[in-house]
Each structure stands twice: as C-alpha cells, then as structure tokens.
Amino acid sequence: MKRPQNAFEIFKLLDKSNCGNCGEKTCLAFAGAVFRGMRRLEECPRLNPQVIREYSGGADPDKIPEAEGTAHFAKLRAELAALDFEAAGRRIGAEVVDGRIALRVLGKEFAVDPRGNFHTDIHVNPWVAIPFLTYVLYGEGRMPSGRWVSFRELKGGRERYALFQKRCEEALRRVADTYTALFDDMVHLFGGREVAPQFASDISVVLDPLPRVPFMICYWRPAEGMASGLHVFFDETADRNLDIGACFALGVGLAQMFTRLSQRHGGAAAALPPATAQ
Ligand code: SF4
Numbered sequence: 001m002k003r004p005q006n007a008f009e010i011f012k013l014l015d016k017s018n019c020g021n022c023g024e025k026t027c028l029a030f031a032g033a034v035f036r037g038m039r040r041l042e043e044c045p046r047l048n049p050q051v052i053r054e055y056s057g058g059a060d061p062d063k064i065p066e067a068e069g070t071a072h073f074a075k076l077r078a079e080l081a082a083l084d085f086e087a088a089g090r091r092i093g094a095e096v097v098d099g100r101i102a103l104r105v106l107g108k109e110f111a112v113d114p115r116g117n118f119h120t121d122i123h124v125n126p127w128v129a130i131p132f133l134t135y136v137l138y139g140e141g142r143m144p145s146g147r148w149v150s151f152r153e154l155k156g157g158r159e160r161y162a163l164f165q166k167r168c169e170e171a172l173r174r175v176a177d178t179y180t181a182l183f184d185d186m187v188h189l190f191g192g193r194e195v196a197p198q199f200a201s202d203i204s205v206v207l208d209p210l211p212r213v214p215f216m217i218c219y220w221r222p223a224e225g226m227a228s229g230l231h232v233f234f235d236e237t238a239d240r241n242l243d244i245g246a247c248f249a250l251g252v253g254l255a256q257m258f259t260r261l262s263q264r265h266g267g268a269a270a271a272l273p274p275a276t277a278q
Helices: 007-013 027-035 049-055 063-082 085-092 126-138 157-178 180-189 244-265
Strands: 095-097 100-105 108-112 118-120 148-150 203-210 213-220 229-235
Touching: 007 027, 063 126, 085 095, 085 100, 085 126, 100 126, 100 203, 108 126, 126 203, 126 244, 157 180, 157 213, 157 229, 157 244, 180 203, 180 244, 203 244, 213 244
Parallel strands: none
Antiparallel strands: 095 100, 100 108, 108 118, 148 229, 203 213, 213 229
C-alpha cells in the first residue's frame, strides 16, 4: 500500500479536469481534503480503480471507526451466547429458525446463530453486522410510527450530525448527481418502497436495512441555479430499535455501498448484479 507524503502527490494521481463531480471546486482542493483525511480517494469518480487500490488505506478517517467497530463487533457477538433467542425473536418480531434469528436486510435473508456466525448470501460488512447485532440484542422492537425525522433529531444524533451529513447524505448526493439513473435503479434494486405523496421528490424511496428501521431517502436534482439536495430520514422509533452508533453505521455503510457500486458499474445499470450488500 502506497502512502502519499503530501497533497501534491495525491493531486498528481487525479485527472486534473476540475470537473467538480467530487463536490470540490478543483482537483487540488480534493487532493488537499484527501491528505487531511476529510475525503477518500475513491470519492473521485474519475480515478482509476487500480490507483485507488494501490493507495487505499492512506490518510483515511474511516479507519478509526472501523477499528473501533471491530472490537465492538466482537463484544456484541460474545453477548449473543447469553441471549434467549426465542424471547429476542418475539421482542423484535423475528423468526427463529434452526436456532438462528433470521431477518431481512435490504430484502435479503440474514441470520445469526448463538455463536455469532452469520448465515446469508450477502457479504457481511461491519456496517451491516453491528446494527444487526445491536437490533437483535437491544432493539425494543417498536413498530415504525410513520413519523420521519432527521438523524439530528434522534437521541444522541445532534453531536454526530455533521459527520453523518458528510459521510452519508453528502456521499449519497454525489452518487445521485454523478450517476442519477443508476442511483434511481440501485435504490429500487434494494427493495425501495414508494414514499407518501407529501415526501415525493425527484427520487424518493423508503429502504428497509432492517425490518423495523426504515430509511427514507429524498433527492432533488439541481435546477434553475439551485444546487441538488439529498436528505436521509429515519422513523422516530429508530433510536429505540438501535442506538445512535448503529444508526450512523447503517447510513454511512449504505452510502459506501452505493459509492462502490456506482464506481464499479458507472452508469451501466444493466450490468448491476442481483441485489447484494457490498
Ligand atoms: S471528481 Fe476527480 S477529476 Fe473531478 S474535480 Fe474532483 S478530483 Fe478532480
């Protein structure tokens, strides 16, 4: 893995078109932000994937949360051993099949056994595994009320909102701006449901990363001198069915998955694989 020593080294990797698709005004501004750890190289949609692979792991603010996530993940897995699966299943409205708690994650089957082994067709990332375990261990199993709130309004959300906005809402907005048709296809590919008429926007959808923790994503295209906008809303019960850290992980994880898929399939919706969490 190569580590850039300064922002100019990063700048030299970019195509220097100043196209603005990354959300920065210039490639140099983007390079500076990457070097300071505020942005990730893969957020430049014009960068060669090979270069991203060679440099991934450089100045990357995601490394700290991921490392913390790994220890937290191990702790949650260990707690499963003492969990009454039948009672937990009743609490969160999940089936217990062959001694495993089974739920649908973005429309796909996902199950865990008392030893913390996952059984699923989709790739198990920390961003989905930690919220899943938090939901199983501590979720109150509240049914969504249908009242949508921003991340900031959830318990503990105010302090983390700036980071959530940057890493979830802004990241999703960049994908939607750059690959609008693909973004539309992706949200529907992952089982997106129609929103109530009062929330309709250019692209608006309700996703179910966990059965009782729906997200609503509303995207507005740029128009008449107005910048585009994208907001993610949670049901007001989300902080009772998860904690704020798990809500954060779900939102940011979803944004990372959409970013990777869009970079890989760049506008060729027909080439998308069947729905899998990446
Ligand atoms: S998206 Fe890439 S090429 Fe375009 S301005 Fe940003 S860094 Fe430069």
